[in-house]
Amino acid sequence: MSRVVLNVDSYEGNDTPSAEIARFVVLYGKASTRKHKIWEGDGLLVCFTDSCLLKSEDERDVICRSSALKGLDQLEDGRIINIGSWSVEIQERIATGPPQKPISAQKPEIQSPMPPMTPGNSENVENRKRGGFSSPFLGIELPKPLSKRSATFVPPLIGSESSSSGGSSSSTIQEKIPPFILNEQDILDRKTTSAVTVDTRFARHLRPHQKSGIQFIFDRLRRGSGKNGGGGGAILADDMGLGKSLQTMAATWALLKGSKTAQQLANSCLIIVPSSLVNNWKAEFDKWWRLMRFPAVIALTANDITTYQSTIKLMPYLVISYDLAQRHVEKLKIIRFDVMVCDEGHKLKNLDGKLRKTLLSLEIPRRLILTGTPMQNDFEEFYSLLDFVRPSVFGSIVEFRKMCSDRPEQLNELIDECMLRRTAADVDLKHLPEKHEYILFCAASPIQKHVHSEICDYMTGDALSLIFFARQLANHPKLLLDNLREKTEKSKAHKHSPLLLAFDGAHMPRGGVKESGKLTALVDMIKCFRLLQECTVIVSNYIETLDMIQQLCEYLNFKVLRLDGKTQVPDRQKLVRTFNDHRDPSNIFLLSTKAGGVGLNLIGASRLVLFDSDWNPANDQQAMARIWRDGQVRPCHIYRLITTGTIEEKMLQRQIKKTGLGCVIDAIEVGDTIATFTDEDLKDIFTFTGSATECNTHDLCECPCDGCGMLENEMDEEDDGDDVVENDAEKIDKSGKIDKIDSDDDEEADDEELEADVTDEVVEDSQEPPEATKPAVAAAGLRTIASLAELSRWRHFSPRHADTWHHFMTNAGLSQVDTDVELTFAFYQESQY
Ligand SMILES: Nc1ncnc2c1ncn2[C@@H]1O[C@H](COP(=O)(O)OP(=O)(O)OP(=O)(O)O)[C@@H](O)[C@H]1O
Numbered sequence: 001m002s003r004v005v006l007n008v009d010s011y012e013g014n015d016t017p018s019a020e021i022a023r024f025v026v027l028y029g030k031a032s033t034r035k036h037k038i039w040e041g042d043g044l045l046v047c048f049t050d051s052c053l054l055k056s057e058d059e060r061d062v063i064c065r066s067s068a069l070k071g072l073d074q075l076e077d078g079r080i081i082n083i084g085s086w087s088v089e090i091q092e093r094i095a096t097g098p099p100q101k102p103i104s105a106q107k108p109e110i111q112s113p114m115p116p117m118t119p120g121n122s123e124n125v126e127n128r129k130r131g132g133f134s135s136p137f138l139g140i141e142l143p144k145p146l147s148k149r150s151a152t153f154v155p156p157l158i159g160s161e162s163s164s165s166g167g168s169s170s171s172t173i174q175e176k177i178p179p180f181i182l183n184e185q186d187i188l189d190r191k192t193t194s195a196v197t198v199d200t201r202f203a204r205h206l207r208p209h210q211k212s213g214i215q216f217i218f219d220r221l222r223r224g225s226g227k228n229g230g231g232g233g234a235i236l237a238d239d240m241g242l243g244k245s246l247q248t249m250a251a252t253w254a255l256l257k258g259s260k261t262a263q264q265l266a267n268s269c270l271i272i273v274p275s276s277l278v279n280n281w282k283a284e285f286d287k288w289w290r291l292m293r294f295p296a297v298i299a300l301t302a303n304d305i306t307t308y309q310s311t312i313k314l315m316p317y318l319v320i321s322y323d324l325a326q327r328h329v330e331k332l333k334i335i336r337f338d339v340m341v342c343d344e345g346h347k348l349k350n351l352d353g354k355l356r357k358t359l360l361s362l363e364i365p366r367r368l369i370l371t372g373t374p375m376q377n378d379f380e381e382f383y384s385l386l387d388f389v390r391p392s393v394f395g396s397i398v399e400f401r402k403m404c405s406d407r408p409e410q411l412n413e414l415i416d417e418c419m420l421r422r423t424a425a426d427v428d429l430k431h432l433p434e435k436h437e438y439i440l441f442c443a444a445s446p447i448q449k450h451v452h453s454e455i456c457d458y459m460t461g462d463a464l465s466l467i468f469f470a471r472q473l474a475n476h477p478k479l480l481l482d483n484l485r486e487k488t489e490k491s492k493a494h495k496h497s498p499l500l501l502a503f504d505g506a507h508m509p510r511g512g513v514k515e516s517g518k519l520t521a522l523v524d525m526i527k528c529f530r531l532l533q534e535c536t537v538i539v540s541n542y543i544e545t546l547d548m549i550q551q552l553c554e555y556l557n558f559k560v561l562r563l564d565g566k567t568q569v570p571d572r573q574k575l576v577r578t579f580n581d582h583r584d585p586s587n588i589f590l591l592s593t594k595a596g597g598v599g600l601n602l603i604g605a606s607r608l609v610l611f612d613s614d615w616n617p618a619n620d621q622q623a624m625a626r627i628w629r630d631g632q633v634r635p636c637h638i639y640r641l642i643t644t645g646t647i648e649e650k651m652l653q654r655q656i657k658k659t660g661l662g663c664v665i666d667a668i669e670v671g672d673t674i675a676t677f678t679d680e681d682l683k684d685i686f687t688f689t690g691s692a693t694e695c696n697t698h699d700l701c702e703c704p705c706d707g708c709g710m711l712e713n714e715m716d717e718e719d720d721g722d723d724v725v726e727n728d729a730e731k732i733d734k735s736g737k738i739d740k741i742d743s744d745d746d747e748e749a750d751d752e753e754l755e756a757d758v759t760d761e762v763v764e765d766s767q768e769p770p771e772a773t774k775p776a777v778a779a780a781g782l783r784t785i786a787s788l789a790e791l792s793r794w795r796h797f798s799p800r801h802a803d804t805w806h807h808f809m810t811n812a813g814l815s816q817v818d819t820d821v822e823l824t825f826a827f828y829q830e831s832q833y
Pocket residue numbers: 158159165166205206207210238239240241242243244245246247284287371372598599600601625629630631
């Protein structure tokens with residue numbers, strides 16, 4: 001983002017402006033006789049030989065005086081002077097001329113021109129070297145070249161120089177807003193007369209949930225250091241895109257500025273972020289500090305840490321990647337930071353991890369974790385985050401577990417005290433366009449069906465490999481074939497070579513689109529979106545899959561921008577900017593779930609396709625949140641592709657179980673990592689149900705809608721079985737607390753079977769169980785239904801209901817081309833805030 005240059009020459013007080021002789025960063029507020037002034041915000045005092053001009057940080061002229069200021073030499077930091085009816089406190093004298101960023105903050109350059117596409121050059125695609133998906137793709141039509149696109153895209157509201165919500169231009173008349181005082185209670189309690197306020201640069205833009213978030217962070221972090229680093233700590237776990245970085249900057253800036261205006265709260269703040277987000281933070285600081293001195297050193301090398309030491313007073317933030325911080329921890333220790341912010345702090349989920357230990361060794365008393373997904377896989381991981389920000393408050397992991405089962409209310413209280421989590425549904429997001437989410441079930445191709453059943457018959461003890469194979473197969477059988485061939489070439493005795501036999505004559509994939517149900521769907525989808533003049537992001541977990549999609553997109557005359565683990569950090573922000581700024585529907589952004597899932601703003605796109613899912617729902621949620629966020633002006637459509645009846649459905653079901661449980665402590669119930677799969681689970685995972693059903697997940701929900709698209713409460717039917725589902729769903733949805741989940745505490749649970757099998761969430765197969773095991777199976781069935789209750793909020797569509805299906809496809813933007821796609825079923829949810 002280019003920095004706005006203050007145009008002091010346009011000052012109208014003089015026909016021939018005189019020379020500028022000094023300028024100061026100041027705080028300003030209405031003049032008063034109060035000992036402790038309430039400042040309205042940051043400003044800039046520009047002194048000329050015969051006049052002076054006070055400007056607010058957003059370039060508004062506050063006052064101009066037609067006589068020169070005297071005694072400029074004596075204007076030291078902290079000195080308060082009056083100019084007309086305004087008081088001004090000098091913060092620092094800065095070089096005459098527009099403010100400059102420190103050298104380290106200026107690099108790397110993130111301006112256009114167009115970056116090289118990564119790795120747009122087809123030679124880079126490893127897949128081709130292996131003789132993979134050679135063009136032309138079988139069975140697909142090349143698009144007719146589009147005439148010059150006429151779409152006029154509305155520039156993002158946020159971040160543009162003309163933005164009304166991200167900042168204002170000099171011509172904008174600013175509304176006066178009341179100060180947002182963070183220590184109001186202290187003032188009321190007469191503990192202090194000095195107000196600590198949120199800087200106006202933020203205050204005038206804040207949404208209600210952001211105000212309470214800032215207050216929350218401020219209250220937790222202001223606490224002084226305690227023993228063993230047990231000072232103030234907090235987790236801000238808002239959903240992705242709700243503005244965690246903005247809230248963090250506003251709250252920490254108040255802590256840092258508090259030292260100048262009222263109380264000594266903090267002098268330095270270390271912000272540690274994944275390396276892919278270093279430039280994001282730089283861009284955010286740029287965005288909110290536009291006119292003023294850049295307040296952060298962006299550490300790209302160890303030298304920048306040294307530079308920071310001498311500039312703390314002027315630039316109290318140090319932004320650094322986890323990697324660099326780990327390597328130079330000794331240098332960081334010397335600085336003795338007051339505040340530490342760990343962005344995407346779920347990285348600290350490993351209790352015994354090196355990263356966590358290293359950061360703890362910094363002994364920074366105030367710690368803030370930012371994460372949109374505090375719950376990853378299990379209970380211990382969550383404890384790891386809590387204990388990081390509040391050491392000793394939650395006891396040992398054993399004590400934590402015990403408190404969880406014996407005193408859940410107390411534990412929930414403790415968690416509420418140090419963690420704030422708001423989901424998109426909790427906050428007022430009227431400023432965002434609506435969001436449409438789809439889960440599209442695609443029929444497996446004949447080859448996929450055949451090979452899937454071969455894998456099922458083949459079952460060995462090596463579950464991890466087989467799961468990986470099944471996922472590759474669901475993406476495209478050629479991916480699995482290439483993988484097996486490569487392994488067999490490396491070692492003739494490779495243990496999974498026998499699987500190659502599954503690819504016999506009639507079932508030999510040649511790389512055609514139609515050999516994969518999802519790929520067939522994807523082709524039609526991206527063609528439709530281009531015709532709709534909308535930009536698309538496609539996300540996958542696998543490099544090989546991204547290679548395949550890239551080749552396909554290029555063949556269809558799309559320009560591909562790609563961000564994966566191999567993309568250099570400085571190139572990432574360039575790619576994002578290019579994509580967002582151009583908003584050209586013939587651009588496609590390919591993103592790897594792990595490398596690009598967090599922090600990126602891809603608001604240039606309004607369609608996102610998640611090509612494959614992860615076991616961990618948090619990863620998928622992160623990826624899917626990239627387009628629906630502040631600055632987005634178009635309705636967003638997010639599609640998740642699933643191959644019907646395969647492992648992908650099982651993964652989806654497990655994801656829904658995890659995310660459908662409202663309270664964080666519910667993770668106790670879902671500590672099912674791959675490592676803990678039972679034989680029964682594995683059998684279920686590999687059983688192909690795609691020939692017998694249009695949607696295994698819908699079958700398991702036992703939803704009576706039959707795919708007609710109506711919600712349960714819209715249907716006129718009364719069904720006892722449905723009541724059971726609803727009641728169970730209620731327990732989970734509304735409780736948010738552990739005791740409601742644990743059927744031991746549920747007085748209503750006279751159904752002993754339910755209690756007997758709380759942790760058994762294994763999806764049952766359809767075989768008739770022996771008589772003796774029936775109650776347990778019934779209980780597990782109920783559990784399954786309840787755990788999928790989240791889906792009762794979605795509409796369910798089957799192509800059997802031709803009219804509603806057609807309507808659905810049209811609304812989903814999928815009726816623009818003559819489609820070959822064999823979709824077997826769909827879930828749909830609209831969120832309007
Ligand atoms: N009130 C606001 N006014 C203007 N811009 C805002 C506002 N709130 C957030 N934004 C902008 O929206 C974008 C997304 O916010 P931010 O990156 O802070 O979200 P986040 O919660 O950290 O998301 P993630 O978890 O994905 O990193 C940023 O560019 C931010 O500056």
